[in-house]
Amino acid sequence: xxxxxxxxxxxxxxxxxxxxxxxxxxxxxxxxxxxxxxxxxxxxxxxxxxxxxxxxxxxxxxxxxxxxxxxxxxxxxxxxxxxxxxxxxxxxxxxxxxxxxxxxxxxxxxxxxxxxxxxxxxxxxxxxxxxxxxxxxxxxxxxxxxxxxxxxxxxxxxxxxxxxxxxxxxxxxxxxxxxxxxxxxxxxxxxxxxxxxxxxxxxxxxxxxxxxxxxxxxxxxxxxxxxxxxxxxxxxxxxxxxxxxxxxxxxxxxxxxxxxxxxxxxxxxxxxxxxxxxxxxxxxxxxxxxxxxxxxxx
Amino acid sequence: xxxxxxxxxxxxxxxxxxxxxxxxxxxxxxxxxxxxxxxxxxxxxxxxxxxxxxxxxxxxxxxxxxxxxxxxxxxxxxxxxxxxxxxxxxxxxxxxxxxxxxxxxxxxxxxxxxxxxxxxxxxxxxxxxxxxxxxxxxxxxxxxxxxxxxxxxxxxxxxxxxxxxxxxxxxxxxxxxxxxxxxxxxxxxxxxxxxxxxxxxxxxxxxxxxxxxxxxxxxxxxxxxxxxxxxxxxxxxxxxxxxxxxxxxxxxxxxxxxxxxxxxxxxxxxxxx
Numbered sequence: 001x002x003x004x005x006x007x008x009x010x011x012x013x014x015x016x017x018x019x020x021x022x023x024x025x026x027x028x029x030x031x032x033x034x035x036x037x038x039x040x041x042x043x044x045x046x047x048x049x050x051x052x053x054x055x056x057x058x059x060x061x062x063x064x065x066x067x068x069x070x071x072x073x074x075x076x077x078x079x080x081x082x083x084x085x086x087x088x089x090x091x092x093x094x095x096x097x098x099x100x101x102x103x104x105x106x107x108x109x110x111x112x113x114x115x116x117x118x119x120x121x122x123x124x125x126x127x128x129x130x131x132x133x134x135x136x137x138x139x140x141x142x143x144x145x146x147x148x149x150x151x152x153x154x155x156x157x158x159x160x161x162x163x164x165x166x167x168x169x170x171x172x173x174x175x176x177x178x179x180x181x182x183x184x185x186x187x188x189x190x191x192x193x194x195x196x197x198x199x200x201x202x203x204x205x206x207x208x209x210x211x212x213x214x215x216x217x218x219x220x221x222x223x224x225x226x227x228x229x230x231x232x233x234x235x236x237x238x239x240x241x242x243x244x245x246x247x248x249x250x251x252x253x254x255x256x257x258x259x260x261x262x263x264x265x266x267x268x269x270x271x272x273x274x275x276x277x278x279x280x281x282x283x284x285x286x287x288x289x290x291x292x293x294x295x296x297x298x
Numbered sequence: 299x300x301x302x303x304x305x306x307x308x309x310x311x312x313x314x315x316x317x318x319x320x321x322x323x324x325x326x327x328x329x330x331x332x333x334x335x336x337x338x339x340x341x342x343x344x345x346x347x348x349x350x351x352x353x354x355x356x357x358x359x360x361x362x363x364x365x366x367x368x369x370x371x372x373x374x375x376x377x378x379x380x381x382x383x384x385x386x387x388x389x390x391x392x393x394x395x396x397x398x399x400x401x402x403x404x405x406x407x408x409x410x411x412x413x414x415x416x417x418x419x420x421x422x423x424x425x426x427x428x429x430x431x432x433x434x435x436x437x438x439x440x441x442x443x444x445x446x447x448x449x450x451x452x453x454x455x456x457x458x459x460x461x462x463x464x465x466x467x468x469x470x471x472x473x474x475x476x477x478x479x480x481x482x483x484x485x486x487x488x489x490x491x492x493x494x495x496x497x498x499x500x501x502x503x504x505x506x507x508x509x510x511x512x513x514x515x516x517x518x519x520x521x522x523x524x525x526x527x528x529x530x531x532x533x534x535x536x537x538x539x540x541x542x543x544x545x546x547x548x549x550x551x552x553x554x555x556x557x558x559x560x561x562x563x564x565x566x567x568x569x570x571x
Contacts, residue, residue, distance in 0.1 A: 179415040187428040187484055188405040202418040
């Protein structure tokens, strides 16, 4: 009996380890297969040229990825710049100020918001945000904008990552010990002082983690961004210029690539670059996180 | 309710008035009732606490000791389920009347909790936290204040080289003294202790107790404690609570040597705890 229990325990352990390893392997397999598929184009041209050239003419054999990389970064960073303050204030309100009833009133809305398919956000962006930018916002700053722009992409993405950010931030705030906020209140601090000086400080690593997760999500978001960004292969110089992020490039051209081997390889490189950007971004933030936790003993 | 006629209600209603040994009354509690949801936690508490002395509140777990302390610094305000009736007069003013600012009350009541809870910042910033939120910005004054209170709790010599390092790196006994210094730095009139030494080792406990004995020259100290021996060692007055009621209260010697109520005798002899 005793022996059987031990065997069960041990085999359960090994099975679960196997599944965990499988998840890691999966990541590696994707990375390697993308890399292999992208190899031909990297043999043809130097990686430096591919990364820094701005000209994209597949039929002449020009594959410059700079506009796509910059578009991806611009749109995602703009999204987080818009979404972070909004989600911070929302979650601070819900966590610190709102009564239990208010909180449970808001919760389902946030959940539903994160469950809406991205194509619906795309349609909403095309019908609402794009005309808004073209007719109301852009004329104040530039001569002409179609509305399909970095700004449109950033705004739509911001709305899309908002619920994700809010749920993670709420979870982060919830993990702060009650005694700590009580300690601040008992010294006579107001709620706002407690939030500013204790809650935000204590939850800084968590906030950073939330940002990383949602930016990673923004990097990869395809369809909604594709619908509002304009998809023009140029390096965007202002918020009102059209842009063409990496995921949109892949999705738009996947059908035609079969006819040209170097084109196929270039698109695979685009996928590989997106993969690398996300991995690098995650690794970098992990390093920063460790440094901060070490320095401030949070 | 502010200018209540002290004489009359003291005679008629307050059965548990602690007779001041030397000086004046500092806190008067009148018909205090606390409900948490449907539960009646504190029942008809009438109590007068003399100033500049140590008052220990004893009683078995769940008798309402901590709820009582929280009523004193209005921390129940933060939990909407709690309902409070009755009055607590501090310096003659009812802290539950409408025009009273809760922040002023909390400033008057320095609370030391069961487990020390340093804020996520440096040792210096922990002590400077209170003065800063109450508007002190001058660096020189801040420095002086911090050093003064760290010296007062006997921590300055131990931490002087690492005052900018995170407070969480201190030992738990040091953390509790830091929390005391942090509480004193807002210049309270009262010190509330919620089993403030129960998480500490004997030596740290002794240090904190000695601090309390020094502090009663200037402050009124109200301690909730689990250990009868601690009450015996440091209290001037003892209040015994059971099931949300005050059973008996009196000067320490009298309380321990000649308890009047049977329940008190049983508790002191260890029949229940």
